[in-house]
Amino acid sequence: MISDNDRTRIANAIRAAESRTSGEIFCVLAQRASAYPVMPFAWAAALGLLVPWPLIYLTAWQASVIYTLQVIAVAVMTGVLWRPALRYRLVSGRTKRERAHALAMQQFWEQQLQKTEGRTGVLIFASLAERYVEIAPDAGIAKKVPAEAWQGAAAALTAAIKDNRPGDGFVAAIEQCGAILAEHVPVIPDTVNPNELPDRLVEI
Numbered sequence: 143m144i145s146d147n148d149r150t151r152i153a154n155a156i157r158a159a160e161s162r163t164s165g166e167i168f169c170v171l172a173q174r175a176s177a178y179p180v181m182p183f184a185w186a187a188a189l190g191l192l193v194p195w196p197l198i199y200l201t202a203w204q205a206s207v208i209y210t211l212q213v214i215a216v217a218v219m220t221g222v223l224w225r226p227a228l229r230y231r232l233v234s235g236r237t238k239r240e241r242a243h244a245l246a247m248q249q250f251w252e253q254q255l256q257k258t259e260g261r262t263g264v265l266i267f268a269s270l271a272e273r274y275v276e277i278a279p280d281a282g283i284a285k286k287v288p289a290e291a292w293q294g295a296a297a298a299l300t301a302a303i304k305d306n307r308p309g310d311g312f313v314a315a316i317e318q319c320g321a322i323l324a325e326h327v328p329v330i331p332d333t334v335n336p337n338e339l340p341d342r343l344v345e346i
Contacts, residue, residue, distance in 0.1 A: 143270065144171060148309025149343055155313045156341040159320025165262040165283060165327045166339045167319055169312055170249045172346045174271035175242040181232045182223035190216035230271055242274035249346070250278055258282075258338045262327055266315050268299055268308065275300045277319065286326045295319050312343065 156167050193212045197203060223229060230238075246267040250256070255263030261282030268275045277292040295318035302311025329335050 143306065143308055144343065144345065145309065148312075151309060152312045152316065152343045153341050155316040155320075159316050159323070160335075160337065160341070162320060162329060163323035163327050164260065164329055164335055165264055165323035166255070166258050166337075167264050167266065167316055167323070168253055168255055168339045169266045169316070169343045170246075170253070170268070170346065171308060171312070171343055172242075172245055172249075172267070172269040175238065175245040175269045175274065178229055178233050178237075178241075182220050182229055185223055185232055186216045186219035189219055226271075238272040239274060242269040242272040243276060245269065246274075246276045246278060249344075250280075253339070253344065255280055255339065259336070260327075262323075263339060264319055264323065266295070266299070266312065266319060268303055268311070270303060270308065273300065273303055275303070275315075277315070283323070283327065287322060291322050292319065295322075 152169060156169065159167055190212055193215045194208050197208045197211065201208075223232065246265065246269075249267060250263075250265050253265070255265055255278075258280065261280040263280040264283055265276070265278040267278065275296045277296050279287060279292070295315040298314040298318060299308075299311035302308060302314065
């Protein structure tokens with residue numbers, strides 16, 4: 143879903159945004175926060191519990207035959223529900239948000255946003271399967287910028303992902319975050335403005 147052209151556009155957008163601020167923007171795109179492997183088995187097992195009852199009351203089959211059919215039914219349902227299109231529908235919205243948020247925080251620390259001078263890193267994170275977006279500022283930014291200020295950027299990226307245009311979404315989010323950072327943590331005149339984080343999209 144992300145082309146080489148999109149990667150270049152995102153990198154250029156980061157550089158342009160950071161030219162006006164002492165803040166650092168870092169972007170991560172995840173295909174999914176989790177594969178949710180337990181869900182197909184759990185649902186198939188639950189549905190499999192219903193299989194024996196009509197067979198017990200409507201047939202004279204032996205228990206071993208009914209048990210075999212139950213096992214087959216669970217195996218078939220597991221295979222059907224394992225398809226991503228169905229598997230993700232089995233997961234509650236709350237669970238998907240929790241998994242995606244946990245991955246966003248993991249990336250925040252793994253990519254070392256917390257080590258920027260002045261704690262001025264901002265993570266723009268999106269997970270495609272969950273259609274989840276989070277903008278996570280480090281402590282130095284969070285104390286200067288109200289949390290609601292990032293909502294417009296998050297909404298732009300979320301809408302673009304739903305429309306299968308994540309590249310456009312990241313560019314729009316970067317531009318909006320850059321404008322916020324330029325207002326609250328502008329470049330200090332006559333000082334060096336080091337580039338502490340890579341100007342690129344990390345895909346996981």
